[in-house]
Amino acid sequence: MNKVYQGVFVVFVLGLLACSYRLYPLPSQRDLNLMKDYSPMLPDSIELSQGSQLYAMKCGKCHYLYRPHQFREEVWRTQVQEMAARSHLDSAGRIAVLQYLLTIKKWEEWKKKN
Numbered sequence: 001m002n003k004v005y006q007g008v009f010v011v012f013v014l015g016l017l018a019c020s021y022r023l024y025p026l027p028s029q030r031d032l033n034l035m036k037d038y039s040p041m042l043p044d045s046i047e048l049s050q051g052s053q054l055y056a057m058k059c060g061k062c063h064y065l066y067r068p069h070q071f072r073e074e075v076w077r078t079q080v081q082e083m084a085a086r087s088h089l090d091s092a093g094r095i096a097v098l099q100y101l102l103t104i105k106k107w108e109e110w111k112k113k114n
Contacts (some may be wrong), residue, residue: 026045026048026049026052026104027045027048027103027104027107028045029044029045031107031110032044032045032048032103034114035106035107035110038106038110038113039103039106039110042103042106043099043100043103047096047099048099048100048103048104050096050100051096051097051098051099051100051101051103052100054089054093054096054097054100055097055100055101058087058088058089058093058097059083059087059097061087062086062087068100068101068102068104068105068108069104069105069108069109073102073105076098076101076102076105077098080094080097080098080101081094084097
């Protein structure tokens, strides 16, 4: 019986993560291509998706998922670096999360201008 409750709890938590993940839509590949003039070093949509998933799974385990526009780039860089060890992110994961956050931040700025 205890394993049933654990299973239900795991499904519930995964559902919450899936819901919070949806709060952060990804730009289309078309938008990314249009943004190249605004910011030439952007990841592709697959890399963004991986960073988004890591952000939701690793960072969302312990705290609220902050919106990318909530902090300046320097703050994100510092926070992701400091939190990477706590969340057991390797260097590739850290880069993917940071690319995701900074790209979404730039995308939000780009949408306001265009």
